[in-house]
Amino acid sequence: MAQQHTVRLSVNGKAYEREIEPRMTLVDFLRHELGLTGTHVGCEHGVCGACTIIKDGKAVRSCLMLAVQADGAELQTVEGLHGDNGLHPIQEAFIEKHGLQCGFCTPGFLMTTVELLGDHPDPSDEDIREALGGNLCRCTGYQSIMESVRLAGAKLRAGAAVQAD
Numbered sequence: 001m002a003q004q005h006t007v008r009l010s011v012n013g014k015a016y017e018r019e020i021e022p023r024m025t026l027v028d029f030l031r032h033e034l035g036l037t038g039t040h041v042g043c044e045h046g047v048c049g050a051c052t053i054i055k056d057g058k059a060v061r062s063c064l065m066l067a068v069q070a071d072g073a074e075l076q077t078v079e080g081l082h083g084d085n086g087l088h089p090i091q092e093a094f095i096e097k098h099g100l101q102c103g104f105c106t107p108g109f110l111m112t113t114v115e116l117l118g119d120h121p122d123p124s125d126e127d128i129r130e131a132l133g134g135n136l137c138r139c140t141g142y143q144s145i146m147e148s149v150r151l152a153g154a155k156l157r158a159g160a161a162v163q164a165d
């Protein structure tokens with residue numbers, strides 16, 4: 001058996017420690033070691049974006065990273081999204097604007113949108129296209145995803161305005 005390495009990291013605010021083989025990818029670690037199967041595996045080559053998660057505040061493709069490279073990191077996955085009434089405003093927006101059909105690509109789009117709206121609370125259409133350009137969807141035709149992200153930004157801005165009052 002290959003030599004095992006210890007990985008300690010935090011996912012959605014919870015600390016984990018596991019002994020793993022050094023060749024294990026981060027997406028396999030999340031899905032198989034931690035049981036967090038909300039992060040999907042599509043191409044496994046960094047092309048489709050289905051495996052996108054947030055690592056230390058930045059969107060990354062978890063199929064392109066080894067789990068040992070995330071030692072000490074703070075990760076956020078789709079399971080960590082929530083809002084006052086259950087769903088996160090970004091999730092609500094994708095539902096309201098029909099930004100998904102089969103849902104396979106959706107966790108990646110949601111997490112990419114988390115990063116986008118964190119960096120650009122009021123993004124232009126060009127900002128949205130650039131941010132989402134690396135995420136592939138075989139169902140929706142993208143227009144409804146654009147509308148979902150616009151609505152998500154509006155919801156988050158409205159929430160921030162209420163909090164500031």
Ligand code: FES
Nearest residue numbers: 042043044049063
């Ligand atoms: S599965 Fe990671 S980019 Fe496609």
Ligand code: FES
Nearest residue numbers: 101103137138139
């Ligand atoms: S909703 Fe099916 S691949 Fe995007």
